[in-house]
Amino acid sequence: MASKNQILIAVIGAGGVGKCFLSQLQALAARKPSPKLSLCYISTSRKALYNDDYSPINIDNALDALAASSKAPPSLTKVVEYLATAPAKVVLVDNTSSQDVAELYPLALKQGLSIVTPNKKAFSGSYQLWQDIFSAAATSGAKVYHESSVGAGLPVISTLKDLVDTGDSVTKIEGVFSGTMSFLFNSFAPTEGKGGQWSDEVKKAKTLGYTEPDPRDDLNGLDVARKLTILARLAGLPVESPTSFPVQSLIPKELESCTSGDDFLEKLPAFDQQMEDTKAEAEKAGKVVRFVGSIDVTANKVKVGLEMFDRAHPIAALKGSDNIISFYTKRYGNNPLIIQGAGAGGDVTAMGVTSDLIKVLSQIA
Numbered sequence: 001m002a003s004k005n006q007i008l009i010a011v012i013g014a015g016g017v018g019k020c021f022l023s024q025l026q027a028l029a030a031r032k033p034s035p036k037l038s039l040c041y042i043s044t045s046r047k048a049l050y051n052d053d054y055s056p057i058n059i060d061n062a063l064d065a066l067a068a069s070s071k072a073p074p075s076l077t078k079v080v081e082y083l084a085t086a087p088a089k090v091v092l093v094d095n096t097s098s099q100d101v102a103e104l105y106p107l108a109l110k111q112g113l114s115i116v117t118p119n120k121k122a123f124s125g126s127y128q129l130w131q132d133i134f135s136a137a138a139t140s141g142a143k144v145y146h147e148s149s150v151g152a153g154l155p156v157i158s159t160l161k162d163l164v165d166t167g168d169s170v171t172k173i174e175g176v177f178s179g180t181m182s183f184l185f186n187s188f189a190p191t192e193g194k195g196g197q198w199s200d201e202v203k204k205a206k207t208l209g210y211t212e213p214d215p216r217d218d219l220n221g222l223d224v225a226r227k228l229t230i231l232a233r234l235a236g237l238p239v240e241s242p243t244s245f246p247v248q249s250l251i252p253k254e255l256e257s258c259t260s261g262d263d264f265l266e267k268l269p270a271f272d273q274q275m276e277d278t279k280a281e282a283e284k285a286g287k288v289v290r291f292v293g294s295i296d297v298t299a300n301k302v303k304v305g306l307e308m309f310d311r312a313h314p315i316a317a318l319k320g321s322d323n324i325i326s327f328y329t330k331r332y333g334n335n336p337l338i339i340q341g342a343g344a345g346g347d348v349t350a351m352g353v354t355s356d357l358i359k360v361l362s363q364i365a
């Protein structure tokens, strides 16, 4: 049975980020004697591990025990029911990219469960879901944090919230929000040297594990559009959905119907000239092309797509697969507040989740 000075942690999702989160949770629980952190639930889409009496799961070997578990996960509403009747406060950690789990947040929050997550789906879906989440949290007092939903562990969301909450006026947010797009353009159109063929760079990015299994899921721009939707809403724009503003897709129309990612990659070289022309046009102007997202808060305009930048511009000079996010505000004037660094990776993403958990603990424990 749980004690009063205990917080129960429920983890949904044990993939790249979930595994790193568990190892950070283990270290945090060891470092932090109070409140006592106990893992009470962990699941993937196929397996679950929990005890009816909420007795703790050993974090040290939770992954092995989960793999050996013969329990299938209960329905998501049953999971909320189980957690809502726990004998201590609960933080639900959603380490999936599941829309179904995201849609459960209003119910979970209403029942007093706090949520931390790197999952973009809840915050970049319909504006109604966004409103339902934050009004449920306001009503019940449960907390919801999602730092890693933009820029992985980079302090993007907390910085934007601080700017807004302290009364600064954010006029524009601009940046490279996708590690995949960053890698592709830094190697296709480097600030020095010639760069590779577009289709070769896409293949290379896939081989190195920078793209989704089907690279079209990166090239369609939707991932960046989701991140911009989140930031625009936090900056005060009631953006309806990630498809309610212009998003440039880098998938040639003719290849949208390819049957698989491999089929797409095979046919892509025939369309290299389009990207070569864009690169040449930028070079003629002494610039390089980059895939960026921007939010003009003042003009209420959000867009995602290709833009040209002077070679000395911080967005042009980005390296590897780093993200960069610039906040233009009244206080910062002409020199934006810039956040830059790794925008993907299990450890850094889990760091954002763990730091959110620490924030929640400081408020509910």
Ligand SMILES: NC(=O)c1ccc[n+]([C@@H]2O[C@H](COP(=O)([O-])OP(=O)(O)OC[C@H]3O[C@@H](n4cnc5c(N)ncnc54)[C@H](OP(=O)(O)O)[C@@H]3O)[C@@H](O)[C@H]2O)c1
Pocket (backbone or CB within 6 Å): 012, 013, 014, 015, 016, 017, 018, 043, 044, 045, 046, 047, 073, 095, 096, 097, 098, 100, 101, 118, 119, 120, 148, 149, 151, 152, 343, 344, 345, 346, 349
């Ligand atoms: N990886 C990064 O660098 C990064 C960066 C920023 C943000 N994120 C975000 O972090 C989240 C996790 O990413 P990841 O890379 O760890 O993904 P992943 O490796 O694909 O892992 C996802 C995990 O969620 C589980 N899952 C999916 N649907 C579920 C459901 N309905 N119920 C229970 N479990 C479910 C999966 O279980 P099965 O294996 O059984 O399907 C798997 O364990 C995503 O929202 C992603 O966008 C990741």
